[in-house]
Amino acid sequence: MPLLGGTVSTASRHLSHTLTLVVNLVVLGAVLAFTVRQAPRRRRGGERRLSRVYGPSLLVGVGAVFILADNTRHVLQDSGIWPPGVSSPLLVVARP
Numbered sequence: 001m002p003l004l005g006g007t008v009s010t011a012s013r014h015l016s017h018t019l020t021l022v023v024n025l026v027v028l029g030a031v032l033a034f035t036v037r038q039a040p041r042r043r044r045g046g047e048r049r050l051s052r053v054y055g056p057s058l059l060v061g062v063g064a065v066f067i068l069a070d071n072t073r074h075v076l077q078d079s080g081i082w083p084p085g086v087s088s089p090l091l092v093v094a095r096p
Helices: 010-044 050-079 089-094
Strands: none
Touching (some): 010 050
16 A cells, blocks of 8 residues: 555665656657747748747746756655755755
8 A cells, every 4th residue: 555655665766766757858858849840830820029939949948947857856866966855966065
């Protein structure tokens, strides 16, 4: 009954975080590629403003960076590179 409060092994958590990162990279990469490929179609439709033509691609790219940053943090914490409970690994390096 792991769904109702059981424990999860370290190996399964590490695998889960790694798979989540890979799947998100593939899916968000595909969504970004799709929005970039649709930009010329929006321009041909008579739209001249760059924000209307490339705005969706920019928003998907920025959102993907934030989503992947959290997934990367999980993988780095599982690997022991990023200490748990620290918002930034730079804080650990800067401490005396």
